[in-house]
Amino acid sequence: MHDSHPLASAALSMVPSPVLARMVALLTRIMRRRHPHLVENFGRLDHGIIHIEPTDLPHRFEIEYGAGQMDVRLLTEDDPPPPDARIRGSLAALIALLEGRIDSDALFFTRDIEITGSTEVSVAVRNTLDREEIVMRDEIAALFGPFERPARRIGRRLDRVIGLARTQVATLHAKLHEANVPSRDLAAECDELRAEVKALKTRLAKMDVRQMRTAGNAATGAP
Amino acid sequence: MSLELVCPAGTPAALRAAIDAGADTVYCGFRDCTNARNYPGLNFDVREMAEGVEYAHRHGRKVLAAVNTFPRAGDPAPWHAAIDNAAAAGIDAVILADLGVLDYAQRRHPELRRHLSVQASASNELSIAFYRDRFDIKRVVLPRVLSVEQVAALVRRIGIETEVFAFGSVGPMSEGRCFLSSYITGLSPTTEGACAPASHVSYRDDGASTLSRLGDVTLNRFRQGEPAAYPTPCKGRYVTHGRATYLFEEPVALNAIDILGDLKAAGVTALKIEGRQRSRAYVTEVVSSFRKAIDALERGSNEAVANKLASVAEGQRETTGAYRKGWR
Incomplete structure (x- = not known):
């Protein structure tokens, strides 16, 4: 469905939390500068907090937005569960989402990402990010x-x-x-088989009734 | 005349993606209750709409504005403003459903082209003729209830352009008038612009499965690995006779890519891709597939365009829906 990115998750897993926290803060500052509309659009939303949890990383992130601001930070182990919403998925899926390379509904349909909590918050975040053309490689390069x-x-x-x-x-x-x-005709084939099974079941039920009636008649001696 | 490819855009980035992927026309809505995809973070403000129109026109394409919800009692101002703003942005046509909004647009902006939205549910000759004669609509978006033969019969009789759905979500064919959603949430899809308002949708993980809820009502339960459906009442699984089944509509997407020749032969003007609420990745994927298929049809090529759209289809399943009425 989406590209795996074992190198990125392995590299990020090895970065100590304090260093990663500073990188996240710096990256957020750079993204604010490079994507002013992103901040503007997050600022237009009602206040919300969402936790982003890559399943293949030991780290979790928080996006807080609304009332004219947008902030991203690394969470510590002691941080409480998200007050509003949480999105979980592989780092590759989450980066593909952030960059608009993959459809979030498709990931949701296939259960490659899990959304819990307020859907209003997760939908608002998804739509706001999708408005921007972000390429993580370029954002990270800007750190240098x-x-x-x-x-x-x-x-x-x-x-x-x-x-x-x-x-x-x-x-x-x-x-x-x-x-x-998977064949494109699979769904149609299933529909046909379902209809066939239904017809056979009806036929079988009718035969059962007929047989019971015949058996009953035989017992009572009726014609 | 080639089939016109009409594509959705929920954001300015999706509009650019649609045009870059080969859309002839893009439709979008303002960031309020006046369009039928009123979700947080989605849609265009007035400046973005004007910029989108400018981008499309620079590439020789068109932009339509959907103002296709129904005004609340005593509060027509947002709908009037949407029509005025669409006209000011240089929109090529507005897509309208409500009689009062149609009347306002015709009186205030007679030169602004009007299309009849699917939300108006005009599916027969008499109904379409009324909108055509009274409001001078130039195009009708047909509800997803008609077979190809019925579409052809209508095209022959109504004398205006027809636009039909080619890809996207399939509803239980009441087209935006879902009373179940209104009953559950207290919000009207026809006036608020969302059939499952995000504010009322929630998901809960109970370990073995995920539950989707709208308001206080559990709509569905998905086991690990089972394809999920949209959290709308029409895609809920309900228990009857002790068995949980999709009573109204299964999670499946309409896909007419294999019957484009039939639709063209029926005299259809334009094909509509549904999904302003979807991402720009969806837009790029679906639009480029349909662009290839339409171009192949125009070339008279027999080569089948590989259909790779199942991955973005709801429930990973596709149907030709009412066009073939395969359930009969």
């Missing part, structure tokens, strides 16, 4: 200040290497599961 361009180049090269690996794995996966590729 004057070294942004070389960082971006390295990021692109890494992406290419990871992309190639992903394609190879996806091809292998597809080959292994060729027999399982």
Whole structure:
């Protein structure tokens, strides 16, 4: 469904919490500067707090917004459960969502992400993020200040290497599961089979009634 | 004449994505109760609408504004403002449903092209002729209740353009007039613009499964790995005779990509993709697939366009719905 990104989750898992917290604060400042409409649109919403929980990371994040502001912070273990809403999913799925590369409803339909709590909050956050064209690689490259361009180049090269690996794995996966590729006619076929089973059941019920009647008649001697 | 591809945009980014993916026309709504997809964080303010129109026109495409909910008693101002703002933004047409809003648009902005929204539920010749003759509507968006043959019969008789749904959610065919949602939430989908207001939707995890709720009513329970449905009353699973089943509508999406030739032969003008509430990733995926299919149809190519849309379809299932009426 979406690309896996084991390198990113492995790397982030190793970053100590205090360092990651400072990186998140810096990244938020940069995103505020690079995406003024994002802050403006979050600021227009009613106040809300949502927790973002990558299932393959030991870290959780919080987005607080409304009343003209937007803030992102790293949560500690002692932070209480989210007051409003929570979205859980793999880091790759969450980044794909943030970048608008994947449809959140599709992820929800397949249960690749889990949403709990206030839907108003999660829908508002999803829609507000989807208004912006965010590429995480570029946002992270911007962290490097004057070294942004070389960082971006390295990021692109890494992406290419990871992309190639992903394609190879996806091809292998597809080959292994060729027999399982769902047919477009599957739904129609199911409908037909369902109708057939229903018709057979009706026929069987009628035969049962007829048989019972015949058996009853035989017992009473009626014709 | 090629089939016109009419695509949804809930945000300015989705509008650009739709145009870049090959939409001929994009439809969107203002950020309030005047459009039928009134969800938090979604839709356009006046400035964004004007910028969207500018972007579309620069690429030779059109933008339609949906002002397709029904004014609240004694409060027509938001609907009047939406019509005025759409006209000021240079919109190519407005999509309207309510008689009073149609009347206002015709009197105040006679030069502004008017389309009849699916929310008006005009599905027969007499009804469409009334809107055509009284409000000079140029196009009707047909409800999702008609077979291809019925669409063809209507096209021959009504003398205006027709737009039909080609992809997206399927409702229980009352088109925006869901009394169940109103009963459960106390909010009217027709005046508030949301059939399952996000403020009333919640999800609860009970370990083995997830429960979706609208207000105080549990609509559905999904086991781990089971495809989920929208949290709307029409997609709820209800227990009758001891068995939980989808009484009204199963989680399945309409997909007419394989019958575009039939729809064109029926005389349809435009194909509508549903989903202003969906992401720009959905918009890009669905619009580019339909663009390829329409172009292949125009070339007279027999090559089937690979249908990869099941992944964005509700419940991962697709149907041709009323076009084929396969349940009969």
